[in-house]
Amino acid sequence: MSLLDAPPAALAPARTLDSWKQRLQQLLAFAGLLVIFLAFSIAAPTTFATYSNVMNILFSAVVIGCLAMGATLVIVSAGIDLSCGTGMALSAVMAATFMVTWGIPVWLGILLTLAFGAFIGFVNGTAVTILGLPPFIATLAMMMICQGLALVVSGVHPIYFDPVAQKSYLWLSTGNLFPGSGFPNAILVLLIAVTVAYLVFNKTLLGRYDVSIGSNMEATALSGINVKKWLIVIYSTAGVFTALGGVMISARLGSAQPATGAGYEMQAIAATVIGGTSLSGGKGSIIGTLIGALIISVINNGLQIIMLPQQWQNVVLGTVIVIVVFIDQLRNKQAKTR
Amino acid sequence: MRPHSSLLLQVDDVHKSFPGVSALSGMRLDLRHGEVLGLVGENGAGKSTLMKLLTGIYARQSGQFWLNGEPLDVRTPREAEERGLSIIHQELNLVSHLTVAENIWLGREPLAGGLFTRPGEQIRRTRELLDRLEMDLDPRALVAHLSVAKQQMVEIAKALSFDAKVLIMDEPTSALNEAEVAQLHTLIRRFVTPSTGVVYITHRMPELTAITDRITVIRDGKYIATTDTASTTLDAVISHMVGRAVDTSATPVGVRDDREVILSVRGLRTRTMVDDVSFDLHKGEVLGFAGLMGAGRTETARAIIGADPITSGRISLRGKPVTIRNPAQAARLGIGYLSEDRKKYGLMLNLDVTHNVGISSVAHRFCAGVFERKGALRRAAEQTVDLLKIKTPSVNQRVKYLSGGNQQKTIIGRWLVKDCDILIFDEPTRGIDVGAKEEIYHLLNTLASQGKSIIMISSELPEILRMAHRVVVMSDGRVTGTLSAEDATQESMMALATNHQQDKKEQ
Ligand SMILES: Nc1ncnc2c1ncn2[C@@H]1O[C@H](COP(=O)(O)OP(=O)(O)OP(=O)(O)O)[C@@H](O)[C@H]1O
Ligand SMILES: [Mg+2]
Numbered sequence: 001m002s003l004l005d006a007p008p009a010a011l012a013p014a015r016t017l018d019s020w021k022q023r024l025q026q027l028l029a030f031a032g033l034l035v036i037f038l039a040f041s042i043a044a045p046t047t048f049a050t051y052s053n054v055m056n057i058l059f060s061a062v063v064i065g066c067l068a069m070g071a072t073l074v075i076v077s078a079g080i081d082l083s084c085g086t087g088m089a090l091s092a093v094m095a096a097t098f099m100v101t102w103g104i105p106v107w108l109g110i111l112l113t114l115a116f117g118a119f120i121g122f123v124n125g126t127a128v129t130i131l132g133l134p135p136f137i138a139t140l141a142m143m144m145i146c147q148g149l150a151l152v153v154s155g156v157h158p159i160y161f162d163p164v165a166q167k168s169y170l171w172l173s174t175g176n177l178f179p180g181s182g183f184p185n186a187i188l189v190l191l192i193a194v195t196v197a198y199l200v201f202n203k204t205l206l207g208r209y210d211v212s213i214g215s216n217m218e219a220t221a222l223s224g225i226n227v228k229k230w231l232i233v234i235y236s237t238a239g240v241f242t243a244l245g246g247v248m249i250s251a252r253l254g255s256a257q258p259a260t261g262a263g264y265e266m267q268a269i270a271a272t273v274i275g276g277t278s279l280s281g282g283k284g285s286i287i288g289t290l291i292g293a294l295i296i297s298v299i300n301n302g303l304q305i306i307m308l309p310q311q312w313q314n315v316v317l318g319t320v321i322v323i324v325v326f327i328d329q330l331r332n333k334q335a336k337t338r
Numbered sequence: 339m340r341p342h343s344s345l346l347l348q349v350d351d352v353h354k355s356f357p358g359v360s361a362l363s364g365m366r367l368d369l370r371h372g373e374v375l376g377l378v379g380e381n382g383a384g385k386s387t388l389m390k391l392l393t394g395i396y397a398r399q400s401g402q403f404w405l406n407g408e409p410l411d412v413r414t415p416r417e418a419e420e421r422g423l424s425i426i427h428q429e430l431n432l433v434s435h436l437t438v439a440e441n442i443w444l445g446r447e448p449l450a451g452g453l454f455t456r457p458g459e460q461i462r463r464t465r466e467l468l469d470r471l472e473m474d475l476d477p478r479a480l481v482a483h484l485s486v487a488k489q490q491m492v493e494i495a496k497a498l499s500f501d502a503k504v505l506i507m508d509e510p511t512s513a514l515n516e517a518e519v520a521q522l523h524t525l526i527r528r529f530v531t532p533s534t535g536v537v538y539i540t541h542r543m544p545e546l547t548a549i550t551d552r553i554t555v556i557r558d559g560k561y562i563a564t565t566d567t568a569s570t571t572l573d574a575v576i577s578h579m580v581g582r583a584v585d586t587s588a589t590p591v592g593v594r595d596d597r598e599v600i601l602s603v604r605g606l607r608t609r610t611m612v613d614d615v616s617f618d619l620h621k622g623e624v625l626g627f628a629g630l631m632g633a634g635r636t637e638t639a640r641a642i643i644g645a646d647p648i649t650s651g652r653i654s655l656r657g658k659p660v661t662i663r664n665p666a667q668a669a670r671l672g673i674g675y676l677s678e679d680r681k682k683y684g685l686m687l688n689l690d691v692t693h694n695v696g697i698s699s700v701a702h703r704f705c706a707g708v709f710e711r712k713g714a715l716r717r718a719a720e721q722t723v724d725l726l727k728i729k730t731p732s733v734n735q736r737v738k739y740l741s742g743g744n745q746q747k748t749i750i751g752r753w754l755v756k757d758c759d760i761l762i763f764d765e766p767t768r769g770i771d772v773g774a775k776e777e778i779y780h781l782l783n784t785l786a787s788q789g790k791s792i793i794m795i796s797s798e799l800p801e802i803l804r805m806a807h808r809v810v811v812m813s814d815g816r817v818t819g820t821l822s823a824e825d826a827t828q829e830s831m832m833a834l835a836t837n838h839q840q841d842k843k844e845q
Contacts, residue, residue, distance in 0.1 A: 203709050205701055212697055215686035222645060222683050223698045223752065224669025282688045 025276050029291045032324070036295060040302035048305050055184065059173075059252055061297035062190040063088070065290060066245035067268035068275075069197040070121075070238030072289045075272050076201075077234050078214040078281025079128065079135035082265050083142035084242045087120050089261030090146040091246025096159035096256035099166050106169045114243045120146065121239020125232030147262060154258040161254050173251035186248060193244060198286045200237065210234055214281025270317070271296050274324045295320075345404070346371045346535045347392075347504050352401030354387055354559075356739065358731030361387040362559040365401070367537075369504065374526060374536045376550035376567070378543075378579055380771040381743025382729035384559040385539050386428050389506050393418040393425045405504070416445075422503035426493050426510050428539075428742045428769065429681050434482035438475055439464035442496045467499050471525055486513040486679050487631040487797075494522065498529065505529060506537045509742065511545060512768045513678070515631055515797035516832075523549045541743070541771050542798070543572045555579050580773040597621045599657070600791050601673075601760055603642065606651035611637040613815035615651070619760065619791050624782060626806025627795040628831045634815035635795045636678055639762045643668035643675045669698060674758035676749055678765040678795070684749040687738040691730055692719040694737050694748050698756040722751035725781075727774065742769040750778065754785075761785070762793040767801065779805055799828050813837050 041049040067084045074081040094116050098109040120142065127138035161169055173186045201207040209230045212220040221227040245264075250256045273279060274295055275288030299320060303313045347369035354362040362384045369375050379385050390396045392403060394412035403410040405421060412418040418425070432441045439460050440447075448459045464477035473491050481489060490513045497505060505526075511519045519542075526536055526549060538550055546553055547567060555562040555578040562578050577583050601619040606612055611634040619625050627635045640646045642653060644662035653660055655671060662668050665675065677683035686694055696704060696715045704715040719733040726747040730740055737745055746769050753761055763782075767775045782792055782805060796802050802809055809821045811834035819834040 199709075203712075205705060205708070205710065208693070208697070208700060208710065211689060212686050212693065215688045216682075219677075219683050219686055220697065222643075222665050222675060222677055224666050224674065224756070225697065226664065226666035228664075229666075282686070 026285065026288055026291065029275065029288060029295070033291055033295050033298065036298050036302070040298065040305065044302070044305045048302060051182070053301065053305065057294075057297045057301045058187055058190075059184070060300060061293050062173075062186045063245050063249045063252075064264070064267050064271055064296055065190050065293040066193050066241050066248060067264055068271040068289045068293045069193055069286065070241030071265070071268040072197070072272045072275070072277050072284050072286060073201065073206075073210060073234050073241075074135070074238045075269070075277050075279060076210045076214045076281055076284035077231060078217070079231070079235070080139060080269070080279075081121075081124065081235070081238055081242075082136065082139040083120065083124060083146055084238070084245070084268055085264035085266070086143050086146040086150065086261040087117065087239065087242040088246040088249065088264055089256075089258055090120070090150040090153070091117050091243040092250035092256040092261075093150045093154045093159065093258050095169075095247055095250055096161065097153060099169065100159050100161060103165075106166055109169070110172075110247055113247055114240050117239040117241070117243020117246070118236045119239065120242065121236035122232060124239070125235030128235065129228035129231045143262075143265065150258040150261070154256065156258065158255045158257050161250070161256075163254070169251050170254055173248055186252065189244075189248060193241065194286060194290050197241070201284070201286050206230070206233060206237065211282055211284070214283070216282075267296055267300075268293075270321050273321065344371075344407075345369065346406060346533075347410075347537075348402075348404040348407075349388070349392070350402045350404075352388065352391060352403075353399050354384075354391060354396065355399065358735070360559055362391075364560060365556065366561045367554055368564070369535045369537060370552075371535060372530055372532045373551040374530060374538050374549050376546045376553040377537055377539045377556070378541070378546070378553060378575060379556040379562075380579055381747070381769075381774060382741040383556050383579075385556065386508055386741060387559075388556075389425060389508055389537070389539070392506065393423055419500050419502075422501070423506065424497045424500045424502035424504070425506040426497045426508060428508040428512075430486070430489050430493060432481045432489055432492060435480065437478050437480055438484075438492050438495075439477040441481055441492055442467070442499055467495055471495055471498060472521070485632055485636075487515070487518060490514060491518075494525070498525065503534050504537070505534070506539075508539045509541065509769055510538075511540060511542060513765075513797075516799065518631065519545065519548075541769065541775075543576065543772060544800075546572065546575065557581060576772050579771070584773050584776055597623065600655065601642075602654045602657075603638075604652045604654075606638065606641055606653070607649045608637060608641045608646055609649055610646070611815045612641055612648075615812070615815075615817050617810050617817060617820065619793060620807075621791055622786050622789050623807045624786050624792045624794055624805050626802035626809040626826075627793060627812065628797075628799065628802050628809055629812040629835045631797065632814075633812040633835065635812050636764055637815070638812070639675055639764055639793070639795060643673055643762065645675070669756070669758070672759035673762065674698065674753040674756055674760070675762045676753055676764055676766055678768065680746055680749055680768070685737050685745055688736055690736050691723065691728070691733045691740070691748055692716055695719040695722045695733075695751045695755055698752050703755070703757075718755050719751075722748075722755060725754070726751050727777070743771055743774065746770055747774065747778075754781070758790070760791050760793070762795070764795045765797065766794065767796075767798075775801075799831055802826070802831070803828070811835050811837075 047053060067088060070084055071081055091113050095109055095113040098104045098112050099106060124139050124142050127133045128135050163170065171185065175185050176183065177185050177188060209225055213227055213231065217227060271292035272289050275285055275292035277284035277289060299317055303316055345368050349365065349367040352362055352365040365384065365388055377385055391398050394414045394417055410421060412421060442464055443460055448456045448463065450456050461477045468475050473495060475488060475491060481492065494510060511522060514522065530536060550567045552564055552566055553575055554564040555575060557579060597620040599618045600621045604616045606615040615638050629635050641648045644664045644667055653662065660671060692715060696719055700710060700715060704711045716733060723730060723733060728744050728747045730744060737748055750766060767778055770778065786792055794805055803826060807823055809826045809831060810817055811819045811831055813835050818837040821830060
């Protein structure tokens with residue numbers, strides 16, 4: 001017997017300018033991706049746009065993409081996760097420990113690794129909500145803890161997977177579910193990860209509370225949402241994506257490399273920001289982040305192909321981020337004062 | 339139209355539209371020297387938009403402004419200030435982690451050698467200003483620690499610190515109680531000289547008779563009429579605004595003391611403010627909470643829903659003792675709280691109407707498994723927009739683009755959709771126009787007659803008299819009295835509201 005059992009209203013137009021603007025923005029990002037790709041194809045005609053190099057790009061996009069999915073969820077809540085790079089390395093070490101050292105079956109090992117990732121996120125989320133630490137500090141500490149633990153657990157050297165015992169693990173990245181399609185499984189995994197992230201973000205309560213917390217945390221709490229609980233859920237979910245990144249990078253390399261990982265968090269954050277997610281929270285796009293991850297992978301790879309010295313690559317990447325975000329803000333500002 | 343040098347401010351044929359909304363069309367307005375001009379109209383009529391055009395916040399599309407017969411075409415708020423236009427915005431615009439003094443002189447700090455700030459001098463000037471305005475504020479207090487009403491005073495002090503010719507006030511009193519309103523009116527009278535003038539926007543009709551010389555009414559972005567306050571009645575103004583007569587005479591329906599006690603609070607204390615508060619809320623009752631600003635009513639509400647920790651006291655719900663640790667738990671128990679500060683504690687400004695209406699109820703009403711039922715959610719939002727007549731091009735509009743009153747309706751809608759048994763509404767009609775207020779009163783009465791219980795915190799005594807079955811009066815964190823609807827009068831409530839403070843003075 002609620003007051004709202006009134007007859008339904010006349011249907012208003014389903015899409016507003018806002019949602020078209022978001023589409024346009026994604027289209028622009030995608031166009032940007034194509035332009036960059038074309039530019040490199042022209043700069044390095046024989047080496048860049050080859051099948052094997054495009055596969056290289058995609059493989060690296062798989063790892064950055066997985067991390068960036070998690071980063072997006074966290075950043076939308078007006079948080080940040082600096083631990084996803086070294087968390088990825090630690091997850092890879094854990095996967096190798098589970099399967100190689102302890103001899104656990106591959107499927108179970110993967111599940112345990114993902115659960116471990118969720119645990120890292122859980123600790124992050126707890127530090128942010130229960131202890132009340134700023135996300136930057138909490139995850140910075142976690143970044144260092146993960147970096148250290150990866151070395152401790154692995155005994156400071158890589159752990160190699162057994163090509164026979166962990167055959168299916170390696171297959172997860174480099175195998176072909178559809179033989180002859182030339183489509184490695186890693187790309188399927190990324191597509192699945194993106195789909196899951198998309199559904200979680202756009203169709204479930206987690207996504208709704210995520211943007212709500214990012215937009216106004218106190219108002220969300222006073223609306224009767226258990227903000228602490230949901231922030232822990234958000235960080236934990238991000239942790240699962242971190243661990244998935246760890247699985248995919250170690251399956252690709254055939255080994256867990258404990259000393260890698262640092263720096264990936266910046267790439268994940270950059271992919272998220274290039275994709276149109278606002279660092280101040282409350283606004284984000286999973287598809288945008290996927291495009292952002294592709295852009296970063298193309299630039300990383302292309303700069304290597306045209307043999308730009310390593311030290312210059314980060315300079316270029318940083319510049320690209322400034323330009324992209326600047327253009328984005330410019331467009332938002334115009335929309336406001338129109 | 340030609341500019342008139344005998345007019346202080348002249349606005350002619352102004353148009354402004356936003357995507358999907360025509361906010362102003364052919365608007366005009368004259369402000370004479372030495373007058374207070376009331377500007378009234380329904381929520382979303384375009385009042386704030388006009389003021390933002392005047393002060394350079396929005397770019398004008400067409401039309402002309404003149405100040406003392408000279409064309410006025412400012413592009414930034416700064417330029418407007420330099421030309422002598424000072425504005426108090428409807429929404430508070432203070433930097434919360436700065437002090438009162440820092441906020442007032444922000445961007446105009448007294449400097450030594452053009453480089454070094456002079457905090458001492460700044461405090462001294464602030465003291466001078468506050469003394470002149472007879473405001474009881476500490477220049478060093480952090481704005482974040484001030485109540486909404488005090489923040490509003492800071493805004494007013496800031497606006498009056500400019501050497502302004504035209505002072506624009508967009509609902510300056512929506513957060514003030516009667517005594518503070520009277521104080522503000524004294525300030526305005528002192529400000530007005532033969533070379534200055536005030537544009538005064540309000541939804542509180544009695545204030546028009548108290549302070550304005552003339553009243554301009556706008557409706558749907560169009561100029562309707564201007565009349566001398568002395569030669570018109572408020573009813574006439576209201577019917578101009580709404581386009582029909584509004585009945586404002588209804589009184590509370592039925593007295594409900596005999597009903598079941600649904601919420602019982604005993605000896606509630608918090609660290610900050612609340613001091614031994616006890617009261618009962620009956621089923622189907624509207625319980626008014628009256629008091630001066632800072633009486634601890636908001637703090638009591640926040641303590642009950644678990645937003646602030648309590649140090650002692652018991653709360654029982656339908657006779658059973660409960661411990662409420664956070665607002666989420668309160669919501670699960672069927673208690674909803676609407677904050678007095680919609681921008682800070684109410685709205686997700688960057689998100690759309692659907693989200694803002696549905697956020698509290700989506701988990702139990704609009705989900706199938708883990709997935710949201712977006713269609714159902716959207717329909718509920720559309721029904722709410724219809725029911726409360728929220729003026730918006732669609733439910734996908736971000737609430738930051740809604741007018742103040744329509745934003746307020748949006749969060750009221752949130753709690754209507756949630757379907758709580760107990761609603762704690764803190765200044766629910768803040769910024770809502772007369773017609774819509776009546777509709778909300780009617781809605782609250784309907785809810786009460788359906789068996790919902792409502793706590794209504796309000797600084798507007800007439801509103802409490804209209805709505806409440808019983809009134810709890812608070813002062814200085816304590817309950818100083820509980821009145822039945824028959825015993826409640828403006829005088830009896832004010833006496834109790836100032837009770838405690840008098841005790842203290844006598845000591
Ligand atoms: N920046 C904006 N973008 C889109 N629409 C806007 C914007 N600002 C105002 N509007 C719309 O213009 C209309 C007039 O708004 P305005 O804020 O001037 O109303 P108002 O008369 O001040 O109402 P209230 O009494 O509720 O404060 C409203 O329908 C509002 O939704
Ligand atoms: Mg307004």
